């Protein structure tokens with residue numbers, strides 16, 4: 537069997553984000569690589585949640601569009617279960 541493309545790996549998944557800041561404050565333009573544990577979630581209501589990281593350099597909040605985060609990753613961020621201990625709970 538030849539593996540053409542692996543599915544989304546929870547541990548190895550990363551996303552590149554550029555620090556653009558938010559509407560109020562500009563970012564520092566750093567290029568960052570975030571993994572699942574770096575991403576935080578803000579929740580307003582059922583249909584309005586936001587995923588973001590905090591820039592380690594300028595401390596601005598950087599929003600990550602939903603379409604840049606695979607659904608399986610979003611689920612884990614919502615639940616925030618440590619992957620290794622998932623089956624012990």
Ligand SMILES: [Zn+2]
Nearest residue numbers: 555564591594
């Ligand atoms: Zn920054």
